[in-house]
Amino acid sequence: MLRGIDHVAIVVRDTERALRFWRDTMGLRVALTARAQAGTVQLTNLDLGDAHLQLVEPLTDDHPLLTWLGERETALHHLGLAVDDVSAYKDHAVASGLASEDTPIIPATMGRRAVFLDADAAHGVVIEIIAGRPREAGP
Amino acid sequence: MLRGIDHVAIVVRDTERALRFWRDTMGLRVALTARAQAGTVQLTNLDLGDAHLQLVEPLTDDHPLLTWLGERETALHHLGLAVDDVSAYKDHAVASGLASEDTPIIPATMGRRAVFLDADAAHGVVIEIIAGRPREAGP
Numbered sequence: 001m002l003r004g005i006d007h008v009a010i011v012v013r014d015t016e017r018a019l020r021f022w023r024d025t026m027g028l029r030v031a032l033t034a035r036a037q038a039g040t041v042q043l044t045n046l047d048l049g050d051a052h053l054q055l056v057e058p059l060t061d062d063h064p065l066l067t068w069l070g071e072r073e074t075a076l077h078h079l080g081l082a083v084d085d086v087s088a089y090k091d092h093a094v095a096s097g098l099a100s101e102d103t104p105i106i107p108a109t110m111g112r113r114a115v116f117l118d119a120d121a122a123h124g125v126v127i128e129i130i131a132g133r134p135r136e137a138g139p
Numbered sequence: 140m141l142r143g144i145d146h147v148a149i150v151v152r153d154t155e156r157a158l159r160f161w162r163d164t165m166g167l168r169v170a171l172t173a174r175a176q177a178g179t180v181q182l183t184n185l186d187l188g189d190a191h192l193q194l195v196e197p198l199t200d201d202h203p204l205l206t207w208l209g210e211r212e213t214a215l216h217h218l219g220l221a222v223d224d225v226s227a228y229k230d231h232a233v234a235s236g237l238a239s240e241d242t243p244i245i246p247a248t249m250g251r252r253a254v255f256l257d258a259d260a261a262h263g264v265v266i267e268i269i270a271g272r273p274r275e276a277g278p
Contacts, residue, residue: 004188021262049143074263076215123160
């Protein structure tokens with residue numbers, strides 16, 4: 001049911017500093033920017049072949065991702081895996097103990113839908129299951 | 140010059156426990172297993188669309204990856220990015236300050252060649268630049 005890697009997300013302390021590396025030095029194109037989590041995080045997606053590299057900058061001083069980041073400037077945070085149908089995958093995940101009935105299906109970038117699996121069940125890695133593929137959203 | 144994500148690597152304390160999640164629960168197929176770093180790490184690559192998920196298990200009690208892992212059972216460790224030509228990319232990386240002349244080009248899985256960028260220069264994320272794509276190596 002998993003079609004592949006949709007995105008790899010990196011939490012960054014400062015998007016502009018991160019872009020000086022990923023965009024200016026590594027040459028990746030910015031595909032989209034968006035606010036998420038009720039405006040508390042800034043997302044910047046960069047094109048990486050069939051997938052995106054997603055920079056996630058927490059915007060509030062008490063954001064849990066800042067606690068998670070600790071002293072680091074940046075760190076790999078989660079793996080976005082593509083499926084055709086998030087609702088169907090959630091049913092499968094609930095049956096497999098990777099999510100609960102209460103786990104929300106959330107709006108993601110470009111009008112897509114996503115569900116985060118329970119990280120404890122998912123062997124300690126944060127996994128976002130997301131419908132579609134970034135490149136399909138065009139242009 | 141970057142063609143996309145070749146693999147995402149996860150350091151794991153125990154490959155068999157990790158496979159119970161990634162293979163048995165998530166349904167990913169094991170594409171290859173290999174020893175690397177003079178036999179001090181066990182690699183297990185799982186198919187993930189056009190890319191691989193790579194489990195990296197340190198095999199020696201004093202392996203630096205165990206120190207890095209700390210108390211965690213597992214953690215996202217590095218991003219493998221595909222290029223056509225590792226030697227050419229290394230020249231570019233040296234010119235960009237992302238590697239030094241002394242940075243070795245190392246043998247990778249399936250007879251491929253790779254170079255790790257300097258993590259400090261690379262904005263804190265460990266990046267492996269690797270030639271070819273996993274799917275091209277055939278079964």
